[in-house]
Amino acid sequence: MTAVSESQNRPYLDEFVALLGDLQVLSEGRKISRYLRDFSWYSPILENALADTSVDAVVRPRNIDELTAVVALAARHRIPITMRGAGTGNYGQSLPLEQGIVVDIKGVAGILDVAEGRIAALPGTIMKSIEEAARGTGQELAVMPSTYRVATASGFISGGSGGLGAAAHGDLWSNNVLAVELITVEELPRTIRLEGADVNLILHMYGTVGVITRVEMRLVPAHTYEDVLVVFDDFEQCCRFGWELVDSDIHARLASLQQAPIPAMMTPITHEIPEGSHVALVWSDLDDAASMRALAESYGGTVKAWPEGATHITQFPYSHTILWSRKAEPESSWLQCEYASGDKDRFIEQVRAVTERYPGVFLQHIEINTSPDRTVRCMGIPPLVGLANHEEALDELISYCTGLGIYLLNPHSYVVEEGGFVGDTERMLALKQEVDPFGILNPGKLGESFFSDRTAVVVSSERDMRAPEQLSGE
């Protein structure tokens, strides 16, 4: 899959070496090829579209001064810059479309400040370290991705959308990122600070709008959690339970609903789940255990303790579900969507209609979240199994769901706008112009047409199907 340019054709590489030292600049070999992979292989379309990406060099600054010098040098030479955290993005966010340099941000890490209700960290700080620092003060992150063990702060806010905690506190756009600092991509980089609603201008922008140097996130009082499986015979009852759980006073950090046969694909826990059953994966406050159980039972659910020795509950929801489904069904695909918000009956009708129309194909996996005004939101991340002609079937399926009022987000595109999360485009573009006047930040990800002329076809046996948590040692 890798096509690495010869470093001798790129004289500016010597300048990066002079800046950072030999070991911090990779320009050839196996080490560089892992920077040309992420989790876009979930999509058969993206896997092929991004198969032939290449890069001139990977540079690894160790602090903000080095990062600033790298950006200044790239600006002077007008070299494309693609920022990269842990590389767990699902849409090729950190893969360069126009070569240039990939900047590995993981070395620029550390907690800067913890106060009541907020924590500040350097961009490459692993989310788990941020959560641990918060817990040291009796607090926890309002939201973090299910990949928190490996994902970075700047990667999360630039490439992710929500995750653990969203059931109680909403997603990235719910005032959970309090401030960011960016440096401009100029020969003399300047620092710009965004606070409040202005932060939204860079959320989920795939690193196209600025180089993030500081992330400040919202903290909430810490809870002690228990992780359980709630088993249901009826998926609609499972949905009702998930909705009521998030809508109640019970504090849940996760309410992840998995329609059969998805639970059967989650091999570390399948022995606890009767064949054909649906499950809710629930991570909720131990103090609320009795009311959570009463609620589950009122909908016909059976609560089971998390299987001893099994992988942690956080490695099954969100995009982890797709990892399990692709392992069980290597040719399967996926989708992202949002069901009717704040209207339980309509949500249930949508779930029923999709199940009836696509039995065994559109496998419903729904994360029940909330928003700042406490509206319940139902985010679908369904595996799609057995689509004969993938693109054609996808089109039909998307138009059927749209007709039901389900809002579709396209996980088969590396273009920011196609993902469906862009807010105030005009202000975002004005900021981009100020911060990146040469247009060299992750070029191709903003405002481009869906498909480029990339035509390589990946053989599925070449796929690396390890979970993000298994790649962290590389």
Ligand SMILES: Cc1cc2nc3c(=O)[nH]c(=O)nc-3n(C[C@H](O)[C@H](O)[C@H](O)COP(=O)(O)OP(=O)(O)OC[C@H]3O[C@@H](n4cnc5c(N)ncnc54)[C@H](O)[C@@H]3O)c2cc1C
């Ligand atoms: C199994 C699995 C589960 C997942 N679960 C979740 C989940 O629960 N919630 C969720 O939101 N996402 C989830 N994701 C998607 C992904 O994990 C998140 O997007 C993650 O937080 C990305 O972090 P990262 O460090 O890997 O970033 P990367 O993938 O390396 O980068 C993401 C984007 O950030 C940009 N970037 C990185 N650093 C900077 C910087 N300093 N300045 C500017 N731009 C920068 C990159 O250019 C890229 O566009 C999941 C993915 C997988 C594979």
